[in-house]
Amino acid sequence: MRPQSLDEVVGQAHLLRPGSPLRVLASAGGGAAGPVSVILWGPPGTGKTTLAQAIAQSSGRRFVELSAVTAGIKDVRTVMERALNDRDLYDVATVLFLDEIHRFTKAQQDALLPGVENGWVTLVAATTENPSFSVISPLLSRSLLLTLEPLTDQDLTVLIQRAVADPRGLNGAVELTDEALEALVQLSSGDARRALTALEAAAGSALSTSAGGAVGDDVDGEFEFDAIDEDEDEEEDAEAGGSGEAPERRAAEEPPGPALITGEIVAVSVDRALLRYDRNGDQHYDVISAFIKSLRGSDPDAAIHYLARMIEAGEDPRFIARRLMVHAAEDVGMADPQALPIAVAAAEATQLIGLPEARIPLAEATIYIATAPKSNAVISAIDSAIADVKAGRFGLVPKPLRDAHYPGAKRLGHGKGYLYPHSDPRGVVRQQYLPDELEGTTYYQPTQHGREREIAERLEKIRRITRGG
Structure with a gap:
């Protein structure tokens, strides 16, 4: 079902208008007029590999695919050498498709530069990560960055209907009910x-059901798009007038019509509920909002429920992990300082092991954070301080706190009067740390929840000493 040209690509209409860089690149000789390097940035399943292959197919270039997960510098150099030879000896251009370029190290990405700069290959790199942070600047500056969007429901409908009818797909072997089509799109x-x-x-x-099996059974355990082939010998016999059998018998043995895919079959065959979850629509934000509010409200059961919905709907687990880290710092904070390390550990585990196993550390962090004591004193403190700075409420650093290590600093009075806390048996001294304009200001106000109860008691004693209260 892979498109053979850009005209067959479903979705990404904003990148495929006449005269667009991709159109120019896919045209014969487009490499001279179009970009030499393209970075396709978008979520999984949006057509990055498809676009790269369509560019090569349409322009008559040789297509080479590497995955940054398994390839190394040696593989890149081998491709570049072959591409240079093909160009010089046979006048054959090469499209190098590098999937998941964000997984390449700086040194590995550096190995791409000679081929890109000299035009040995047309590089089409794909990434699901922000290229500004995952692609080296020299390569980024030499590349055209194109952003791919998730397919719309209309795009998916076209894609599914085409797959059902196209000879390269199911070739009309099945039909979809409206409910089944909607379920697949969802x-x-x-x-x-x-x-x-x-x-x-x-x-x-x-197909298994129509052949007498139970709903949910597969044909030979698996079905593939190219498995639908007509029996050419039977067709030839029919065209030749048949085998002399009675018409009634031949009619009884004629192959049945297309198998019907219903909503029930979709639900059973993919083994999941028919969730309505658009990662760019209202339900995306509704579910993540409910997840965060359940964590904040200390309801681990609701939080786990919404976590399960996000995982089953195909949400990027790294997005979930990021939200857990933010929530641990924002809504738990110093009431349980272990919440943030646990969220960070879950994020690292998610990055390393991926789904389905990542569901376990994500669930562990979710339950820990949901059941932890809550405090927003940390975010309140930093936001109040930032508000003062933005409003111009700040002054000079007190002279005792200024840097005094360079020549001439002491002559300016820098460091004079500084009291070293460790010289005091209490470990705390009376000292003004805030600028004069903010002396006595209190930003951090710990709650009485969890560890902050202890912090509040200790901080009250500390402030009495440092501020002379």
């Missing part, structure tokens, strides 16, 4: 790959 959440995978599973189940 389950895909803007991801073309997920849509085709779900359709493939549902088609296998439907």
Whole structure:
């Protein structure tokens, strides 16, 4: 079902208008007029690999694919050398598609520069991470950055219907009810790959059911798009007038019509509920909002429920991990200082192991944070301080606190009068630390929740000493 040209690509209309850089790049000789390097940034299943292959197919270039997960500098240099030879000896240009470029180290990305700068290859790099942080500046400055959007429901409908009818797909072997089509679109959440995978599973189940199996059974355990082939010998016999059998018998043995895919078959075959969850729509924000508010409200059961919904709907687990880290710092804070390290550990584990195993550390962090004592004293403190700074309420650093290590600093009075806390048996001394304009200001006001109860008692004693109260 992979498109052979840009005209067959579903979605990304904003990148495929006449005269667009991708159109120029895909045209014959487009490498001379168009960009030499393109970075495609977008979520999974939005067509990054498809676009790269369509560019190569349309322009007659050789297509080479590398994955940053498994490839190294040696692989890159091998491709570059082959591309240079093909260009010089056979006048054949090469499109190098590098998937997940964000996984390449700086040194590995540096190895791409000679080929890009000299035009040995047309580099099409794909990433799901922000290229500003994951791609080196020299490569980024030499590349055209294009942002891919998740497919719309309309795009997914077109894609699924095409896969059902196209000879390269199901070739009309199945039909979809409206409910089944809507279910497949809902389950895909803007991801073309997920849509085709779900359709493939549902088609296998439907064909098995029509052959006398139970709903949910697959044909030979698996179904693939290229598995639909007509029996050419039987067709030739029919065209030749048949085998002399009675018409009634031949009619009885004629192959049945297309198998019907219903909403029930979709639900059973993909083994998940028909969730309505658009990662860029209201339900995305509704579910993540409910997740955060359940954490803040100390309801671990509700928080786990919304976590499960996000995971099953295909939400990026790294997004969930980031929200857990933010919540641990914002809504738990010093009431339980272990909440943030646990959230960070869950994020690191998610990055290392991925789904489905990542669901476990994410759930552990969710339950820990939901059941932890809550305090927003930290965010209140920093936001109040930032508000003062933005309003111009700040002054000179008190002279005892200024840097005094350079020549001439003491002559300016820097460091004079500074009292070293460790010289006092209490470990705290009376000293003005805030500028004169803010003397006596209190930003951090600990609550009586969790560890902050102890902090509040200790801080009250400390402030009496440092401020002379």
